[in-house]
Amino acid sequence: MxxxxxxxxxxxxxxxxxxxxxxxxxxxAVLDAxxxxxxxxxxxxxxxVLPVAYARRGDEVVFHGSTGSRLFRLLAxxxxxxxxxxxxDGLVLARSAFESSxxxxxxxxxxxxxxxxxxxELDALRVIxxxxxxxxxxxxxxxxxxxxxxxxxxxxxxxxxxxxxxxxGPSDDPDDLLDPELMRLWAGRVPIVERFGDPIPDELCPAxxxxxDYVRSWRRG
Amino acid sequence: MxxxxxxxxxxxxxxxxxxxxxxxxxxxAVLDAxxxxxxxxxxxxxxxVLPVAYARRGDEVVFHGSTGSRLFRLLAxxxxxxxxxxxxDGLVLARSAFESSxxxxxxxxxxxxxxxxxxxELDALRVIxxxxxxxxxxxxxxxxxxxxxxxxxxxxxxxxxxxxxxxxGPSDDPDDLLDPELMRLWAGRVPIVERFGDPIPDELCPAxxxxxDYVRSWRRG
Numbered sequence: 001m002x003x004x005x006x007x008x009x010x011x012x013x014x015x016x017x018x019x020x021x022x023x024x025x026x027x028x029a030v031l032d033a034x035x036x037x038x039x040x041x042x043x044x045x046x047x048x049v050l051p052v053a054y055a056r057r058g059d060e061v062v063f064h065g066s067t068g069s070r071l072f073r074l075l076a077x078x079x080x081x082x083x084x085x086x087x088x089d090g091l092v093l094a095r096s097a098f099e100s101s102x103x104x105x106x107x108x109x110x111x112x113x114x115x116x117x118x119x120x121e122l123d124a125l126r127v128i129x130x131x132x133x134x135x136x137x138x139x140x141x142x143x144x145x146x147x148x149x150x151x152x153x154x155x156x157x158x159x160x161x162x163x164x165x166x167x168x169g170p171s172d173d174p175d176d177l178l179d180p181e182l183m184r185l186w187a188g189r190v191p192i193v194e195r196f197g198d199p200i201p202d203e204l205c206p207a208x209x210x211x212x213d214y215v216r217s218w219r220r221g
Numbered sequence: 222m223x224x225x226x227x228x229x230x231x232x233x234x235x236x237x238x239x240x241x242x243x244x245x246x247x248x249x250a251v252l253d254a255x256x257x258x259x260x261x262x263x264x265x266x267x268x269x270v271l272p273v274a275y276a277r278r279g280d281e282v283v284f285h286g287s288t289g290s291r292l293f294r295l296l297a298x299x300x301x302x303x304x305x306x307x308x309x310d311g312l313v314l315a316r317s318a319f320e321s322s323x324x325x326x327x328x329x330x331x332x333x334x335x336x337x338x339x340x341x342e343l344d345a346l347r348v349i350x351x352x353x354x355x356x357x358x359x360x361x362x363x364x365x366x367x368x369x370x371x372x373x374x375x376x377x378x379x380x381x382x383x384x385x386x387x388x389x390g391p392s393d394d395p396d397d398l399l400d401p402e403l404m405r406l407w408a409g410r411v412p413i414v415e416r417f418g419d420p421i422p423d424e425l426c427p428a429x430x431x432x433x434d435y436v437r438s439w440r441r442g
Contacts, residue, residue: 010265010267014289014290014291015287015289015290035309035323036307036309036323036325038259038270038305038307039270040261040268040269040270040303041268042263042266042268044231045263045301046231046301046303046331047261047262047263047268047301047302047303048261048303048329048331049259049260049261049270049303049304049305049329050305050329051305051307051325051327053323066236068235068236069235069236070235080266080267080268081268082261082267082268082269082270083270084259084270084271084272086257086259086272088256088257090418091353091354091417093354093357093361093436094361095361095362096361096362096363096364096368097346097350097357097358097361097362097363097364098362098364098365098368098372100350100353100354100357100361101274102256102257102274102353104257104272106272108269108270108271110267110269125318129318129321132312132321132323133312133314133321136314136318136321137318139406140314140315140316140317140318140321140406141316141317141318141319141397141400141403142317142318143317143318143319144319147317147319151319169421169423169424170423172423172425176362177425179362182362183425183427184427184430185360185361185430186420186422186426186430186431186432186433186436187422187423187425187426188420188421188422188423188426189420189421189423190417190418190420190421190436190439191417191418191419191421192415192416192417192418192441193415193416193417193418194413194414194415194416195413195414195415195416196312196411196412196413196414197311197411197412197413197414198412199407199409199410199411200390200409200410200411200412201407201408201409202390202391202393202408202409202410203390204393204398204404204408205407205408205409206404206405209405209406209407210407211407212407215314215407215411218411220413
């Protein structure tokens, strides 16, 4: 089960609580929209942050890394971790520098990871591939025994999470809105949109190899 | 001075070292290209990861947050921290799931933050605003005494950092390239591009207020 976002002491949104989202569907939507998460784990007192490919699988987030990675071994050992996904949606220009900001959707999950094994691990690898490259798992060569040995897949339950969404235009200081000089200044927002560019074939692709329909159908945003 | 990326034991790139960049200019370029960084600090044994607006200022990264934030107070106290910037440039489709990946540019900085004060703090706020909203500082209302009291600006030296860049097409397993069945499969990469959408004026903007030229000139990517 995914717990209600922000429902524990550690995940209660204290800064700008009006931006907190508290329903599970909204948390899932943020996680489903991202491609890269930032994961932190402590090594020698230092909280390293590394970007990882991930996917939501029901009520957990799954992600993978190298069995040779020091940080992934710490994660697999059950060290406390945090996973954050941030999607940047735009720049917000208020009349003041202070109220100028960004629009974003973000999710943060706390907990300890669980290393997945056997078919469960393979399923997680499938889910990650299909999240990033929908349609590809059916065609690409699946991991070999050797590749499986070099990879670990981890799961993090969505039992302790929070999410925030900041959208819309600026929230100016009321005094600024009464200042005729400042009100001559343009204010508003500039959306940031992510798009896929045209697929670029590998140089070893035989000429005329068609870009698959599933690739052509991919959209961002 | 910015130290050479990857030059300390903690920042040496062990995974996919061929993607490591070792010159200072490349590290600066990654930091200059991002808008949001992910910062981690430990609180109660948990390494929290939070997204922050930031900018490079010479040989340091500056970022700001609320003086009321528990995590920002820990950062200002000099707790060990990591700051990571990740730019996603595309999806890479290999013949195998294992070799499929993403193109990205990333930078990671380790250290302890230093709280900035007085004019130095104001300069950092200017640099952050100008990084995110170039041209805006000259027009927007600058922070008031009260706003300054609610904000802290921190600096993190670039003395211990690493950077990685992954670009180009797939690096397939050599055996896969000899497999006629797999070689019928399209392979390559799909770029991800970030763009600004059309500026959307705040509803309180008087009709006809022109979008400033500096906003019109903003570009991503």
